[in-house]
Amino acid sequence: xxxxxNENDSEDIQSSNNPFESAEEGEDRxxxxxxxxxxxxxxxxxxLDDLNNKYLRLAADxxxxxxxxxxxxxxxxxxxxxxxxxxxxxxxxxxxxAKESLKDIDDVQSVRDGYEVAFNQLTDTLxxxxxxxxxTLGVEFDPNLHEAIAQTPTSEYPDNTIISQMQTGYKLxxxxxxxxxxxxxxxxx
Numbered sequence: 001x002x003x004x005x006n007e008n009d010s011e012d013i014q015s016s017n018n019p020f021e022s023a024e025e026g027e028d029r030x031x032x033x034x035x036x037x038x039x040x041x042x043x044x045x046x047x048l049d050d051l052n053n054k055y056l057r058l059a060a061d062x063x064x065x066x067x068x069x070x071x072x073x074x075x076x077x078x079x080x081x082x083x084x085x086x087x088x089x090x091x092x093x094x095x096x097x098a099k100e101s102l103k104d105i106d107d108v109q110s111v112r113d114g115y116e117v118a119f120n121q122l123t124d125t126l127x128x129x130x131x132x133x134x135x136t137l138g139v140e141f142d143p144n145l146h147e148a149i150a151q152t153p154t155s156e157y158p159d160n161t162i163i164s165q166m167q168t169g170y171k172l173x174x175x176x177x178x179x180x181x182x183x184x185x186x187x188x189x
Contacts, residue, residue, distance in 0.1 A: 134169035
């Protein structure tokens with residue numbers, strides 16, 4: 001038994017003591033690791049270049065989008081009222097015709113009728129564009145829609161009821177363009 005173990009040990013020793021064999025195996029492993037590392041680095045470099053290109057394209061697309069949005073916003077501000085102005089041109093034409101016809105008219109009723117036609121045409125055009133008048137007479141005062149410039153003590157109307165209007169207020173959709181200037185009832189109690 002003892003002898004057999006020595007033989008096995010001597011084979012292990014002889015194979016492990018050979019400096020040429022161990023160096024060749026180590027070099028093969030080292031070359032293999034280096035080759036693997038180089039391939040992995042190359043893969044990572046290609047992936048990095050690809051991601052870099054994607055990032056640059058995305059940044060350029062976003063910059064183009066931002067510029068396009070700025071141009072559209074500028075165009076909207078510049079020409080956004082074009083549709084409304086086009087509708088108002090017919091009203092302007094009516095005023096010009098009325099101005100020409102006033103030169104030869106001595107009848108006040110004709111002037112009044114011409115004024116009514118032009119005024120009604122203007123208000124209809126503005127309503128079609130979305131302009132609304134703010135209701136005032138007989139409604140309760142609302143500080144979001146009305147501006148009280150006077151309060152009148154009275155027992156004829158409930159408290160905080162609008163009894164007269166000094167200037168018409170207007171809304172466009174749900175936005176108040178100008179509040180109505182009103183006189184509000186104040187109970188004498």
